[in-house]
Amino acid sequence: MLNLFKIKGQKKEEAANTNGRPPAKKQSPGELRLHKDIAELNLPKKTNITFPNGKDDLMNIEITLRPDEGYYVGGAFVFTLQVPPTYPHEPPKVKCTTKVYHPNIDLDGNVCLNILREDWKPVLNINTIVYGLNLLFIQPNDEDPLNHDAAAVLRDDPQKFRRNVQTAMSGGYVDRVHFPRFLYEQAVQQSATK
Incomplete structure (x- = not known):
């Protein structure tokens, strides 16, 4: 037989322990692991x-990369990571929100990186x-590649690839595709003059 008085007593005790606030949401193992990963970021x-949704939603992350060497120096590239509750057993879903001319990133923002697919392991x-x-x-x-045209240019004519990257980052057209301007230093200079 179910003892309703005992259950009511437990609920009152739980309410008293939380000082009138609703009880904290129980975190999934993926959220617990993500807290650890974030604390250890280097x-x-x-x-x-x-964290675009605030500190209460660590499962949605935005990362801005500004390479300091290679073809993309001076650019600022934004990625979103949606971390599944089954993390670290499944990798986050990663999208590039910056339209970029790149052999491993298509024009829809999909990213081809082996550790996000077949080479993912829970230790990552x-x-x-x-x-x-x-x-x-x-x-x-x-x-x-995901962008086969960009990959062919990189393989066959690295100097043309460099010019295409610079054109794209400057807000120009490459192969009849327009790319918005996203040079980091220029964006910083423009915001400083406003």
């Missing part, structure tokens, strides 16, 4: 991480993803 220079973390994304800008990979 980001590359010129890399920022934010957010820091690993950030360094992997950063490496894509330092050493784009023409052997596993």
Whole structure:
């Protein structure tokens, strides 16, 4: 037989322990692991991480990378990470919100990075993803492309690839596709003059 008085007593005790506030939401194992990963972040220079939905929603992350070497120096690239509750057993879903001319990022923002697919292991973390994304800008990979045209240019004519990247980052057209201007230093200068 169910003892209703005992259950009511437990509820009153729980309410007293939370000082009238609703009880805290129980965190999933993925959220607990994510707290640990965030506490241990060691980001590359010129890399920022934010939580667009506030500190109560760590499962949605925004990362801004500003490569300091390679073809993409001077650019600022924004990525969103949606961390699933099953993290770290499944990798976060990563999208590039900056339209970029890149062999490993298509025009819809999908990212081709092996650790986000078949090479993901639970020992990997957010820091690993950030360094992997950063490496894509330092050493784009023409052997596993999402943008096959950009990969072919990188492989066959690296100087033309460099010009195409600069044109795209400056807000120009590459192969009849318009890219918005996203040079970091110029954006900083423009906001300073306003």
